Amino acid sequence: MNEGDKSILPVILCGGLGSRLWPASRDRMPKQFIKLLGDYSTFQSTVQRVTAPHVFLHPTIISSNDVRFIVAAQLAQISAEADIILEPIQRDTAAAIAVAACHAARHSPDTVVLVVAADHVIDDPAAFVASCEAALESASQGYIMTLGVVPQHPATSYGYIQLGNPIKGTDAFRVDRFVEKPNATTAQSYTDQGFLWNSGNFLFRADVMIEELERFQPEILAAAREALETAAIDLDFIRLNEDAFKKAPKISIDYAVMERTERAGVLPVSFSWSDIGTWGALWDASRQDEAGNVLRGNVEVVEARNSLIHSDDILTTVVGLEDIVVVAKPDAVLVTSRSRSEMVKDLVVSMRAKQRPEASEHIRMYRPWGWYQRIDHGSRFQVKRIMVKPGGRLSLQKHHHRAEHWVVVKGTAEVTVNENVSLVHENESIYIPIGSMHRLVNPGCIPLEVIEVQVGSYTGEDDIIRVEDIYGR
Incomplete structure (x- = not known):
């Protein structure tokens, strides 16, 4: 795995569904493949961030079977190549990261792996690459590093990290504790105390992650190993064995390892970061006009302020409203307040229970x-x-x-x-x-x-x- 001075194997996880961004994001075309900001999908932007030739090795993508051809097509659009590993069923991030660690260890046990999500937005790619290089020293020493974002405001939609003692000879710290998404009062307290947002970007040696999985989640590790060892090659894809992979418990890497290991480290970073989890978060990450609006598509407004209004096709008009979200698609229209846009996920759950095809399928x-x-x-x-x-x-x-x-x-x-x-x-x-x-x-x-x-x-x-x-x- 040592190609010159390149030393980090990037692994991009893109199995999420993004239901809080319905009706743009649906099962068959999740949010990471949609052009929410700019000319590229967040998946494509993520791939472009991890292709600095002096830092990163040939990337690996872990995706669901249903979107495999979207992955391949979007890679081709930006002239990028990657190993594509297909999950036959969803098993959350712990199983995916176990597969990533085992895949990397096949080449060299001490390969340093960078795990990133395909749906994150980062405003300064160069600063991101520099942060990965800065975290590399601690990861090489045996820490499972995460990039902790300095909060821009007290957010209730992110987990937080409390810093522990400095890691000698680096700008990183040991993690004192991870905490779950707080309420508004607690978020303000965490921000005042210097807690960091948990970005979910991880940097670790493959053998270290395997050791910690063996210690805390041996079932997940065994399932990942078997699924990879018995995987099939299908066109340009590596298809994990379903019978083996489904043995893995469904649990996030945070619960499975990060909240239990003594090897957790964090590097504070100050670049702007968002996981664009809601329409409200997309408004935050977008450039607003003089009225505070984010308008895209066939839209007309009068006396509307601080709102996000998108329309792909039909003329969509808003008069005299503030702090709202309107998203019009050919087969569905969403109207919600910005502050409660996270409830869209509950709406999608309700529609699925009623077997409404619009909940999952695009026109x-x-x-x-x-x-x-x-x-x-x-x-x-x-x-x-x-x-x-x-x-x-x-x-x-x-x-x-x-x-x-x-x-x-x-x-x-x-x-x-x-x-x-x-x-x-x-x-x-x-x-x-x-x-x-x-x-x-x-x-x-x-x-x-x-x-x-x-x-x-x-x-x-x-x-x-x-x-x-x-x-x-």
Whole structure:
């Protein structure tokens, strides 16, 4: 693992769902993959932060199976490469970090690992890299380091760290204790006493983390080892063994190790940091206009102040209101106060209990070949807009209950219908009868866009019989 003077293996965890940022963030497109700030998703910005060639090794990403192709696509968009390890089921951060430590130890037991979350926003990437380098000495000595952020205000949405004795020869400290998210009064007290925010960024030697997991959580370590040792290679992904991985208890690394180990250390850092956990936090992290508003998209306001208003499509207007959040999507609209925006998570839980598909699914569904978006539907029909990226290839499939009409509106499509293969150009169409074996391919160098009209007794997504699929679905 020693490439010149590079010494830190970055591991990016991106398995969270971000339900408090609904309706933008949903299970099939979580917040870390959305452009909440600027031109890149927070995942892409995180990857870019850990690619300083003189500091970091080739990164590793630990992700859920459901978003694997989004991860790959967003890496390609920023010309980045990484090892991608897929979790078959969610098991919180302790199991993911156990996998990261075992993965790093395969190369060298004393590899220093940096674990970061994919959904954090940091305003000064250079300061972040410098902090990692500063924490490296303590991590190399055997401490499990975390970056503790100097509070910008008394926050109730973050955990806190109380500093202990200095670590000799460094700017770091031992951790006296970790404390959970406080109420407002306690948060003010912690801030006054010099406590730090727990950023959840960890730096440690692989063998040290393995030793502490063996001591405090041997079940998690055993499950992670077995899942990695029996993992399968699937395209460009390392797929953990599900039977092994599900044996790991579901627990965070804070509870599993950090609050119990005597090896915890912290480096105080002063760069601006946020995990963008709520719409209120996004307002805090965004640049506000002279009225204190954060406006994006098709929005008009009169006498609105200190509000966040986003609209992807429909004209969204606000008159005479303050301190609110309005987020309009094609299939859902959220209205809440900024101060209570964390309650959106409770709303999502309620919608899931009622089996509302909007709780988890976007109107635009991403696939390894591109995406599709529903335009309209009725009792015996459905209309979709389909985008196939250059070189993208849908599975060879058939349907029992519907026929399809495809109209090409951009690019050129290669269409297979049973034994016939033909090219369909812009403003041309083709008919797919019920039961026909068919496939859609984009052979060109620009995105292919197709309007699909489905007609039949049933148009659900589960009426797909895949015969051949290059993506292994």
